[in-house]
Structure formats: structure tokens, C-alpha cells
Amino acid sequence: MPTRVERYLAHLDRLSGGRKPTFTPFPSTKPGLRGITAIVYRDHPEPGFITGLTYGLSLSGHPAWRRSTPELCITVRSADDAWAWAIAHLAERLRGGECHFGYGDIIGFGERVSEDSGMDSFALFAPAALEQDDFLGVDVGEELPVNITGCYPIHSSERRFIQDNGVKAFWELDWDPYDVTRAAVV
16 A cells, blocks of 8 residues: 555656656654655756645644645746745744645745745745646545645735735736746736
């Protein structure tokens, strides 16, 4: 019988067409919780992009997680693994009750994520690079499935706009969710 992590990785293998990822562990700073792993697929979904996902967030628990547990995903036009490492770092630091990692949440990173961008925050929503069947209800062999939550890099001014107007209002603006070098839209 495959383990939980084997089931999750098999799901990611199907999504990536068997492309081999790199794995970067982030040790736990929370007593009693395991670390988080950043899983990075280079040149996916196409050349010049990276797609990064977490594993370990869904193991931490939160009172709001009654139907599923989250793992995070980021897809950006960049060759810098720092984008995937940033979401793994945030997952490790904010799990265990501090953040429920739900759609509409916005999370400040506290500094620029990468040298190629001025972005320092993330908006959470459905992952644009995946089909709904691929990110909802991932069977990991437990009572609660995993839902993969998309992370979208944003500027500080955009974070304030979302706080004031909601994520839906931001989504309706003209911006490229994959472009980490774009100017702020608000």
C-alpha cells in the first residue's frame, strides 16, 4: 500500500508528465511538527517557468480544515527556485493555527522574494495552471484529501488593495499572474 507522501508524489508525477522535481527540505521550527519540503519542477508547464509545491503543510492541522487539508503551489515565469522556497518557508512558519491558507488570504513575506522582482507578498486562490480535478480532492489515503492552493506573487500596494477591496476586485484587474517582473497594477 503506498504511503501518504507516495500518493501525493504520484499525483504530482501525473500532473508533470513524469518530469523529475528537485526537493528542498525546510526543517520544522514548530515542536511536534515535521518539516516542509519544497518540490520544484523546472520548465513546467512550459520552458521558462517553474512550478513549486509544498509537502508537509497538510500534516499540521487547523480547526478550519474540516473537509480537506492544503498544500501550496506556485507557477511563475522565472528560473529562480526562491519562489517555491518562499511558499515553503511561509507554510512552515505560519502553520499550526496561525494561518488557515484559504482562498482570499494574503500573506506578506516581509522582503523581496527574488532579485528579479520587487514582489513581497502572496495572494492565495485556486491554482490557475491546474485543472480543478487536479487540485481539489487529491487522495492521499486518509479521511481528508489534500486541496492544492495557488499562491500568486503580488506587490505591497496590491496587498493593501486586496485588504481594502477583496481578492475578487483584484482578480478583475488587468495583470499577468505568472509575471514576477510586472509593475504593480494598483
